[in-house]
Amino acid sequence: MNRNMDFFTALYNVAKVVNASLDTSVILDEITKCVARTMSVKASSIRILDAKKKRLLMGAAYGLSEDYIRKGPVLLKESGLDQKALEGETIWLENAQTDENFQYNEMARAEGITSVLVVPLRVGKKMIGVLRVYSGEVRRFTAEEARFLDAVANLSAIALDNARLYQALKTNYDLLAASKYRIDDN
Numbered sequence: 001m002n003r004n005m006d007f008f009t010a011l012y013n014v015a016k017v018v019n020a021s022l023d024t025s026v027i028l029d030e031i032t033k034c035v036a037r038t039m040s041v042k043a044s045s046i047r048i049l050d051a052k053k054k055r056l057l058m059g060a061a062y063g064l065s066e067d068y069i070r071k072g073p074v075l076l077k078e079s080g081l082d083q084k085a086l087e088g089e090t091i092w093l094e095n096a097q098t099d100e101n102f103q104y105n106e107m108a109r110a111e112g113i114t115s116v117l118v119v120p121l122r123v124g125k126k127m128i129g130v131l132r133v134y135s136g137e138v139r140r141f142t143a144e145e146a147r148f149l150d151a152v153a154n155l156s157a158i159a160l161d162n163a164r165l166y167q168a169l170k171t172n173y174d175l176l177a178a179s180k181y182r183i184d185d186n
Helices: 003-020 022-040 080-085 107-112 143-185
Strands: 044-050 053-064 091-093 116-123 126-134
Touching: 003 143, 022 044, 022 053, 022 091, 022 126, 022 143, 053 107, 053 143, 080 107, 080 116, 116 143
Parallel strands: none
Antiparallel strands: 044 053, 044 126, 091 116, 116 126
8 A cells, every 4th residue: 555545544543532522531542543543663652741841741552561651741841852852844864762851861772672753732822732653663764754744743643732722621610600509509
């Protein structure tokens, strides 16, 4: 099968997942699984920027061990890779085990991670996180793969923003309904 058709089919599947649910954990889990399988990489993860914009929190991961997932926080001040991605760049590391821009070199070695490709998650001009893929060997990702990952990152960001907006709307509705209930009781 044509590789571009694989990307098209994968994007279609990601769009269906995004459209089918407002449960971010379900959406992000499916996205990371789809990305890893489509790109034939060891693993994939989505990390979300915290409210203080100092750390990237794990949103979802596929293909990574529990030890790696729980290795510690990704601190922006210590991760040149993520700093650049959150400036809007697509970043490729040839070898995360030795690259000074990767915060956890030893954990990358223990996990068997070599090359990493990272794209930003953005809503409009606002950066909200990163989507990463991890290869077990040195891998030069193609321009098509980078574009695919960027498209999936955009869909992921839309899904996160929609879920956030839905939650805010639901909270407002619940507050209004509760206040109406109290008014009607009086």
